[in-house]
Amino acid sequence: MEKIIRAPMLRLLVFGAVVIIFIGWIVISKIHGSKTEQNFYEQSFKTTVVSSNSYYNRSIEFHLKNGLKLYFMPSDKNGIEIGDSIGKKGKTYLYDVYRKSDNGQYKFWATYNFEESL
Incomplete structure (x- = not known):
């Protein structure tokens, strides 16, 4: 019975990690893009x-x-x-x-x- 409970929890944990990594990548890309845009504007x-x-x-x-x-x-x-x-x-x-x-x-x-x- 314990193995049945662990499998969905593991899937949920892996899915959550993938979502967090994806959102983090988007945020970092936006921050980098804003810095590049500001740098271009100033120069x-x-x-x-x-x-x-x-x-x-x-x-x-x-x-x-x-x-x-x-x-x-x-x-x-x-x-x-x-x-x-x-x-x-x-x-x-x-x-x-x-x-x-x-x-x-x-x-x-x-x-x-x-x-x-x-």
């Missing part, structure tokens, strides 16, 4: 895009030379590319993208809003 910089990652075609994460990251949806055909130059003034979410032309000079490409990619 003024000029940098270049050095690499990118695709997350199962849900979003593309671009890594900047200064350590920050930008996100785009795969459907955005006019998004940024590796090698683009990014310029941003402090205390704003807006940033300008410059693309290298055939003659090697950077030309203005577009202005994006970091908040719209969140």
Whole structure:
């Protein structure tokens, strides 16, 4: 009789642990995202895009030379590319993208809003 009681208790304990871990992961992700967003807002910089990652075609994460990251949806055909130059003034979410032309000079490409990619 005691084994019958322990099995449901063990399942409940395992399920509870999984739920707590999942909720903890969500909270930590939100805190990290808020810090990243605030850091991006405060900084003024000029940098270049050095690499990118695709997350199962849900979003593309671009890594900047200064350590920050930008996100785009795969459907955005006019998004940024590796090698683009990014310029941003402090205390704003807006940033300008410059693309290298055939003659090697950077030309203005577009202005994006970091908040719209969140």
